[in-house]
Amino acid sequence: EAGVVQSPRYKIIEKKQPVAFWCNPISGHNTLYWYLQNLGQGPELLIRYENEEAVDDSQLPKDRFSAERLKGVDSTLKIQPAELGDSAVYLCASSLRQGVQETQYFGPGTRLLVL
Amino acid sequence: DQQVKQNSPSLSVQEGRISILNCDYTNSMFDYFLWYKKYPAEGPTFLISISSIKDKNEDGRFTVFLNKSAKHLSLHIVPSQPGDSAVYFCAASAGRGSTLGRLYFGRGTQLTVWP
Numbered sequence: 001e002a003g004v005v006q007s008p009r010y011k012i013i014e015k016k017q018p019v020a021f022w023c024n025p026i027s028g029h030n031t032l033y034w035y036l037q038n039l040g041q042g043p044e045l046l047i048r049y050e051n052e053e054a055v056d057d058s059q060l061p062k063d064r065f066s067a068e069r070l071k072g073v074d075s076t077l078k079i080q081p082a083e084l085g086d087s088a089v090y091l092c093a094s095s096l097r098q099g100v101q102e103t104q105y106f107g108p109g110t111r112l113l114v115l
Numbered sequence: 116d117q118q119v120k121q122n123s124p125s126l127s128v129q130e131g132r133i134s135i136l137n138c139d140y141t142n143s144m145f146d147y148f149l150w151y152k153k154y155p156a157e158g159p160t161f162l163i164s165i166s167s168i169k170d171k172n173e174d175g176r177f178t179v180f181l182n183k184s185a186k187h188l189s190l191h192i193v194p195s196q197p198g199d200s201a202v203y204f205c206a207a208s209a210g211r212g213s214t215l216g217r218l219y220f221g222r223g224t225q226l227t228v229w230p
Binding site for chain 2: 004006031033040041042043044045048056091093095101102103104105106107108109111
């Protein structure tokens with residue numbers, strides 16, 4: 001069974017430019033998560049989707065970040081405009097359903113460098 | 116404020132011996148705990164989990180112990196192998212409330228197993 005797929009794996013952009021990341025969750029997984037991981041830190045949740053509905057986006061900086069999950073499968077995370085401090089790894093994860101004691105499975109991440 | 120803490124940034128163990136990785140948490144609402152392993156340039160890989168109704172869970176060489184009164188959990192790897200060298204993240208989630216499904220991660224412990 002294929003795992004969580006993310007693209008691109010690496011992205012280098014100049015500050016103030018837009019950037020987008022794509023995620024395809026494990027087949028059949030209704031819940032999708034975007035996490036941000038800074039160097040030397042653990043991942044931190046940005047947004048959680050249950051099917052196509054964003055059920056937890058309190059940690060998403062909405063002035064420059066946006067996300068969508070059309071049709072409840074693939075998801076896109078966008079930053080516009082990017083800032084130097086956005087350099088990090090962006091991880092996508094999925095689980096079968098929202099609820100207690102659900103194991104989340106992570107993709108390989110997209111490593112973003114903002115110059 | 117860090118709700119999940121891994122106070123040892125690194126651990127070095129000889130092959131064949133036991134590795135013990137520790138994790139402390141502050142939120143009494145947490146009721147599900149997971150350990151993830153991460154190799155460089157890859158996403159976190161699920162290793163083992165434990166529910167708060169248990170105090171021990173075992174899977175092959177990996178055992179997780181949970182001490183709810185001390186808000187402490189540990190991961191034991193016996194025997195340690197060079198392939199176990201990776202960063203290990205402790206994570207926790209709460210089964211109720213507005214943050215349902217959100218994983219809180221520690222900063223990770225770099226385990227090095229030497230021959």
